[in-house]
Amino acid sequence: MIFDEYDVIASEADEDIGSYPPSELVLRLSELKASEVFERVRTEEGAADDLLVIGSDTVVALDDRILGKPVDESDACEMLKALSGREHKVFTGVALIRQAGDGEMKKRCFFEETSVHIARMSDEEIREYVATGEPMDKAGAYGIQTEFAKYVTGIEGDYNNVVGLPVARLYKELRDM
8 A cells, every 4th residue: 555645634623522531532532533534535536546544643641531622821820830740641542534546435433642740840941831822722831842841850651643744653554344
C-alpha cells in the first residue's frame, strides 16, 4: 500500500458527542472525524479507487478531567496552574478507514496514552508563557514541542503522541492493515 498523494481535509463532523472517559472519547471522535471525511471524499466525482482516511483526536486529561483548548488567557493560566508540578495523561485516538481498489473496506481504531510530568511553575512563568500566545490553540494550554518543553520533566510513552499523532503506532497499524 503506497499512497503518493495526500490531502489534509478538516472534518466537518459535530464533535459535541457528550461525556466519556478520555480514552473512549478520543476513539469516538477520531472515528467520527474519519468517517465524515471518508464519506465526503468517497462520494466526490473523481475520487480515488484506493482511498485511505486517517482521523485523529488528542485530549489532555488531569485526574480524568479533560482539558480542552483554553477559551481565553485566564483559562490558559488556570489550566497551567492545575498542571504545574503534576503528572497528567495525553490520549490520542486514531481511526483508519481504507477502501481498496477492489471495493473492500477496512477500519481500525486505536488510542495511545502517554504520561507527562510538568515541573512546578511560578505564576510569573505561567503568565509569560501564556503571553507568547502558544497555549491558545492547544489542548491543555501547552505544546510539548514549543517553548513549553523546558517545563516537561519527563514522559512515559510516545513523545509523538503528545505532539498529536503516535507515528510509530500508526505505522504498525497501517502495516498490519
